[in-house]
Amino acid sequence: MALASQFLTRRLHGFLRALSTTLSYNPDLTPHQLDKLRKDHHLVDVRQAQELIDDGKIDGAQHVPLGELAAQLHALPTKNTVFICRGGVRSLAAIQMALEAGFEEPKHLQGGMMAWNNAFNHKDT
Secondary structure, eight states: OHHHHHHHHHHHHHHHHHHHHTSSSOOEEOHHHHHHHGGGSEEEEOSOHHHHHHHOOOTTOEEOOHHHHHHHGGGSOSBSEEEEOSSSSHHHHHHHHHHHTTOBSOEEETTHHHHHHHHHTSOOO
């Protein structure tokens, strides 16, 4: 079962990465770029609640699990929005949903919270 999950994750990541190359802008933010911009942007963490406990969270980020995002998009700002997940895959899916809802150039944390924690060697709580 784990191999099937890894296969699907790789396929999804490849699909979403291809999607990001078709955008007319670069949606990727490194941890250091996000750290500089985070006070001027609305951060939306699309991970599950347990992941926030396990991996920490970025101060000020709004928690909206990806499965609930479509129903909550209307309540989010359509500009200066950055999506966050654990590894950067679900946040690309969130970008696609946001674009379809009319958001202007949504971005995401490339590499997700794993990259954030590696860059800053800590977990915000």
